[in-house]
Amino acid sequence: MTILEKIIATKRQEIQRYTDNQSSETFFSGKGRLADHLRHKKGVISEIKRASPSQGDIHTTVDIVAQAKQYEQAGAAAISVLTDETYFKGSIDDLRQVAQAVSIPVLCKDFIISEIQIDRAKNAGATIILLIVAALEKVELERLFQYAQAQSLEILVEVHDEEELAVALELDAELIGINNRDLKTFNVSLERTAEVAKKFPFGGKQILISESGIHTKEDAKFVYGCGASGILVGEALMRSKDPGAWIKAAIKGEAVR
Numbered sequence: 375m376t377i378l379e380k381i382i383a384t385k386r387q388e389i390q391r392y393t394d395n396q397s398s399e400t401f402f403s404g405k406g407r408l409a410d411h412l413r414h415k416k417g418v419i420s421e422i423k424r425a426s427p428s429q430g431d432i433h434t435t436v437d438i439v440a441q442a443k444q445y446e447q448a449g450a451a452a453i454s455v456l457t458d459e460t461y462f463k464g465s466i467d468d469l470r471q472v473a474q475a476v477s478i479p480v481l482c483k484d485f486i487i488s489e490i491q492i493d494r495a496k497n498a499g500a501t502i503i504l505l506i507v508a509a510l511e512k513v514e515l516e517r518l519f520q521y522a523q524a525q526s527l528e529i530l531v532e533v534h535d536e537e538e539l540a541v542a543l544e545l546d547a548e549l550i551g552i553n554n555r556d557l558k559t560f561n562v563s564l565e566r567t568a569e570v571a572k573k574f575p576f577g578g579k580q581i582l583i584s585e586s587g588i589h590t591k592e593d594a595k596f597v598y599g600c601g602a603s604g605i606l607v608g609e610a611l612m613r614s615k616d617p618g619a620w621i622k623a624a625i626k627g628e629a630v631r
């Protein structure tokens with residue numbers, strides 16, 4: 375069993391137990407669209423990530439609201455919040471707190487396999503959800519994609535290779551993330567972005583986001599140079615003493631395509 379299969383199996387059990395789905399209050403309005411931001415300028419999607427299966431604990435005691443506000447003040451394009459409890463030590467309440475505290479788009483970062491999770495993300499204040507091509511059958515992916523669209527959510531479709539990119543393009547996804555980390559082996563290489571970008575239809579409505587393993591300003595520059603409009607950064611920001619400075623430097627280091 376790969377780690378991805380293990381996470382999905384756990385998720386199937388977890389969603390049976392969700393009880394907090396009744397909230398009708400949303401913090402949706404006025405946050406804007408990530409796609410609109412990234413169409414005009416390069417951006418950093420800054421992540422709240424307490425722990426991960428590959429790194430173990432990263433920063434479990436973090437004040438997530440203070441961290442999110444620092445991201446926003448530094449000019450982050452959006453904030454990503456890990457909501458998986460078992461493997462990432464996150465929670466839907468983390469997302470709710472962050473969504474209330476900031477006025478930029480908020481991504482619910484989880485392994486979504488059911489509409490229940492999409493409702494829950496929206497109720498907590500997410501404006502973007504993640505759908506991982508490698509985690510879903512094509513019919514499920516299509517169904518969840520359409521469901522999220524109908525809820526006016528933005529959808530980041532995550533791919534890892536050319537074949538998965540083709541699936542994302544078939545869906546007509548606007549936000550496409552290339553995960554530099556292979557969720558089956560945990561291997562990380564920024565070359566993934568370079569490789570998959572060769573097949574990316576630049577100039578159309580699709581927006582490329584490079585995800586994972588971006589640690590330095592040079593890394594950011596490299597993937598922006600491959601054509602990424604956005605980068606998704608977790609660990610480097612969670613370990614940084616000054617995440618605001620990191621974000622500003624990454625934006626400044628942008629390479630023009």
Ligand SMILES: O=P(O)(O)OC[C@@H](O)[C@@H](O)c1c[nH]c2ccccc12
Pocket residue numbers: 421423483484485506532553585586587588606607608609610
């Ligand atoms: O911490 P990193 O290497 O900067 O990575 C952030 C983000 O890309 C990563 O958390 C991620 C990308 N896709 C995912 C899917 C599920 C969980 C986590 C992820």
